[in-house]
Amino acid sequence: xxxxxxxxxxxxxxxxxxxxxxxxxxxxxxxxxxESLQAFMLGIGYGLSPIIILAPALNFAMYWDPLIFGxxxxxxxxxxxxSKERRENFGNSRFSGTSEFIKWFFGxxxxxxxxxxxxxxxxxxxxxxxxxxxxxxxxxxxxRMNSLGVGYLRxxxxxxxxxxxxxxxxxxxxxxxxxxxxxTWSVLSGSRESLDKNIEERSKKWKNIxxxxxxxxxxxGLYY
Numbered sequence: 001x002x003x004x005x006x007x008x009x010x011x012x013x014x015x016x017x018x019x020x021x022x023x024x025x026x027x028x029x030x031x032x033x034x035e036s037l038q039a040f041m042l043g044i045g046y047g048l049s050p051i052i053i054l055a056p057a058l059n060f061a062m063y064w065d066p067l068i069f070g071x072x073x074x075x076x077x078x079x080x081x082x083s084k085e086r087r088e089n090f091g092n093s094r095f096s097g098t099s100e101f102i103k104w105f106f107g108x109x110x111x112x113x114x115x116x117x118x119x120x121x122x123x124x125x126x127x128x129x130x131x132x133x134x135x136x137x138x139x140x141x142x143x144r145m146n147s148l149g150v151g152y153l154r155x156x157x158x159x160x161x162x163x164x165x166x167x168x169x170x171x172x173x174x175x176x177x178x179x180x181x182x183x184t185w186s187v188l189s190g191s192r193e194s195l196d197k198n199i200e201e202r203s204k205k206w207k208n209i210x211x212x213x214x215x216x217x218x219x220x221g222l223y224y
Contacts, residue, residue, distance in 0.1 A: 033108065034155040034223065037065040041160065043221020045072065049214040051097040051119055054086055055079040059219055068111070068153075072099040092124040099147075109154050113164065115147040119210050128198045133185030135195050139202065143174040143210045155223065164217040171211055176203040 041061040046052060054076045061070025075096040076086060086093060101115035123139040149167035153160060178199055185192040 033065060033105065034063065034160075035157070039063045039223040041068070041070065041221060041223045043160070043162070043219045045162075045164075045217050045219035047164070047215070047217035049074075049097075049217060050209050050212045051076075051095050052214075052217060054082050054095050056081060057097075057099075057217075057219075059221060063223060066105040068101075068103040068105075070101050070103075072101065072115075074098075090123065091126070094120075094122040096120045101147075103151065103153070105153075109152050111151050111153060113147075113149045113151060113167070115149070115167065117143075117145050117147055117169070119143045119145075121206060121210055123206070126202070128195055130194070132189035133183065133187075133192070133195065135180065135183035135185060137178055137180040137183075137199070139199075139206065140177040140179070141175070141203075141206050141210055143207070144172040145169045145211070146172060147214070149214075158224075159220065159222045162219040164219075165215065167214040167217075169211065169213055174207055174211060176207065178203075 039062075041059065041063055043059040043061075045057045045059055049057075051057075052074050055074045056079055057072045057074040058079065059070055059072050061068050075094075076083070077094050077096070080086060080095075086095070097117060097119040099115050099117045101113055103111040103113045105111045119142070121139075121141040123141075126137050126139055128135045147167040147169050149164055151162060151164040153162035183192065183195060185195045
């Protein structure tokens with residue numbers, strides 16, 4: 001069919017009162033999310049996450065319409081923006097995590113996502129001092145989880161804006177390692193039951209913190 005015939009056919013369809021002209025245009029000229037169907041993406045994200053809230057996350061991803069494959073990395077030592085507040089509230093500590101994710105677009109800008117996350121919290125020089133005894137120890141927490149979520153992402157000429165609206169976490173495993181530096185409970189009171197109970201309570205509290213759900217992570221960046 002010649003170009004002239006195709007053009008006449010489009011004009012006829014758009015002028016037909018029984019056919020939605022906007023629907024015809026969308027069908028014949030589908031909207032592209034980005035200038036290219038494939039692109040590398042580099043961004044930085046921040047939002048409601050027990051790790052990312054203390055340190056923005058770097059994002060490295062590959063866009064291959066309609067999918068995005070990527071890695072998210074956060075570390076309070078190298079990327080932290082609340083270092084002073086972190087030390088004031090949590091003492092000598094480090095929060096870090098990585099997330100491997102796949103995002104699958106539905107419609108023009110919304111996407112489903114699945115992710116595999118690793119979260120780590122290192123807490124040094126914890127103390128428990130009472131008249132019956134004293135102790136100093138370090139705590140190292142790890143959590144592994146899978147996530148499902150939904151979000152919104154929009155490309156412009158050179159960059160993009162993405163929002164992970166909600167991520168539902170499904171815990172795979174978590175652990176707490178306690179390294180005692182010294183304790184006097186066994187000598188002064190003859191029992192370390194109170195110390196062990198305190199360590200257990202702290203472990204439970206920090207497990208709940210590190211396993212908190214993630215939501216409203218805003219990512220901005222460039223693609224090429």
